[in-house]
Amino acid sequence: MTEKVLGLKCRECGRQYPKEPFHVCEFCFGPLEVDYNYEAIQKSISRESIEQGPESLWRYADLLPIDGEPTDGLNSGFTPLIRAKNLEAVLGVEALYIKDDSVCHPTLSFKDRVVAVALSKAKEFGFDTVSCASTGNLANSVAANAAIANLNCFIFIPADLEMGKVVASLVYAPTVVGIAGNYDDVNRLCSEIAGVYPWAFANINIRPFYAEGSKTFTYEIIEQLGWEAPDHIVVPAAGGSLITKVGKALKEFHTLGLIDKPQTRIHIAQAEGCGPIVTTVKENSDFVKPVKPDTIAKSLAIGNPADGIYAAATVQDSGGYGEHASDDEIIEAIKLLAATEGIFTETAGGVTLAAAQKLIESGRISRDERIVISITGNGLKTIEALDSRVPEPHVIQPQLNAFRKLMTTL
Numbered sequence: 001m002t003e004k005v006l007g008l009k010c011r012e013c014g015r016q017y018p019k020e021p022f023h024v025c026e027f028c029f030g031p032l033e034v035d036y037n038y039e040a041i042q043k044s045i046s047r048e049s050i051e052q053g054p055e056s057l058w059r060y061a062d063l064l065p066i067d068g069e070p071t072d073g074l075n076s077g078f079t080p081l082i083r084a085k086n087l088e089a090v091l092g093v094e095a096l097y098i099k100d101d102s103v104c105h106p107t108l109s110f111k112d113r114v115v116a117v118a119l120s121k122a123k124e125f126g127f128d129t130v131s132c133a134s135t136g137n138l139a140n141s142v143a144a145n146a147a148i149a150n151l152n153c154f155i156f157i158p159a160d161l162e163m164g165k166v167v168a169s170l171v172y173a174p175t176v177v178g179i180a181g182n183y184d185d186v187n188r189l190c191s192e193i194a195g196v197y198p199w200a201f202a203n204i205n206i207r208p209f210y211a212e213g214s215k216t217f218t219y220e221i222i223e224q225l226g227w228e229a230p231d232h233i234v235v236p237a238a239g240g241s242l243i244t245k246v247g248k249a250l251k252e253f254h255t256l257g258l259i260d261k262p263q264t265r266i267h268i269a270q271a272e273g274c275g276p277i278v279t280t281v282k283e284n285s286d287f288v289k290p291v292k293p294d295t296i297a298k299s300l301a302i303g304n305p306a307d308g309i310y311a312a313a314t315v316q317d318s319g320g321y322g323e324h325a326s327d328d329e330i331i332e333a334i335k336l337l338a339a340t341e342g343i344f345t346e347t348a349g350g351v352t353l354a355a356a357q358k359l360i361e362s363g364r365i366s367r368d369e370r371i372v373i374s375i376t377g378n379g380l381k382t383i384e385a386l387d388s389r390v391p392e393p394h395v396i397q398p399q400l401n402a403f404r405k406l407m408t409t410l
């Protein structure tokens with residue numbers, strides 16, 4: 001087959017670059033993006049060829065930027081798309097689906113998708129050390145996958161992350177560095193480190209490759225809906241990469257003739273305490289004003305999002321909208337999803353459901369259209385958020401009488 005990846009291309013000025021671990025245009029400082037040869041890909045891809053592929057995100061390998069066979073994340077992706085009947089009844093909508101990446105293998109968030117591609121690519125480039133700046137989930141995934149691949153691993157996180165996120169990196173025995181600052185400080189420091197140490201930083205120097213892994217979240221939704229795009233999708237954003245790739249995935253499947261022209265409205269969800277991209281969408285602007293994060297949704301706490309303007313443009317071009325969620329709304333939405341669909345999501349999932357509720361109530365999402373809510377992370381990693389927000393267990397003596405007595409009080 002002819003080369004499916006032509007190289008990298010600047011999103012701003014279109015200048016082309018070879019397939020190398022670069023992420024910024026030397027001329028205009030625009031971000032680089034993987035440039036595919038869709039004509040060549042179209043010759044080898046079909047619905048059938050995808051359906052016969054592995055039960056992992058690698059069934060879409062033709063649209064992922066690695067040269068050889070995938071070597072990482074071989075069991076990642078391929079998560080359930082759940083018809084959420086109970087939640088439909090509560091929200092008063094007709095066709096609601098949950099894409100559930102809270103059970104993505106191996107580290108229970110959608111970041112296992114991006115890391116599958118990032119580490120496969122890092123090995124092709126010959127790196128022996130991988131790293132990342134992370135709000136938690138990416139750290140967990142890079143650490144786990146580095147352990148599997150026998151790569152050295154350095155993790156950089158804000159020092160005040162949730163215990164579940166910190167332990168779920170430490171357990172794989174990478175070097176974990178907690179920075180006294182927020183994610184934007186961590187990211188700035190990592191950009192400097194990446195200039196000095198010859199490491200593959202998943203979301204810095206190999207970001208163009210890493211980001212492509214996010215597309216598989218949307219490819220799967222389309223395939224699971226019987227090769228149809230939904231009418232609405234609600235997506236959480238931090239750096240804005242995932243939501244940008246929702247737009248790219250929809251376009252690519254149409255370009256390749258796998259689906260009809262999608263009419264999907266892409267809606268963005270962020271916390272009130274860190275929602276710079278949603279603010280851009282609400283103000284219908286093309287500028288993202290950085291903020292200082294203050295929210296319980298720590299995984300989404302990026303005040304100066306790398307892909308902010310592209311994320312906002314993705315939403316605006318699709319006819320979608322955005323909503324902020326307050327800390328209380330996040331917690332209520334976490335509890336609602338658990339009580340209706342049995343899914344325990346982390347704070348980011350609470351943000352997404354809370355935003356979806358507002359979009360439905362305001363009429364931005366029609367009640368009779370097909371809606372997908374993106375659940376991207378697992379609640380067991382952010383249990384602090386529910387401190388004193390769920391009742392204490394009833395503690396009794398191990399005697400039937402004690403239980404009978406309890407029953408009279410319930």
Ligand SMILES: Cc1ncc(COP(=O)(O)O)c(C=O)c1O
Binds near residue numbers: 110138348376378
């Ligand atoms: C659970 C979860 N959902 C969504 C996101 C947002 O991803 P992006 O930075 O691609 O916007 C993150 C980022 O860390 C995350 O951890």
Ligand SMILES: [Zn+2]
Binds near residue numbers: 027
């Ligand atoms: Zn450029």
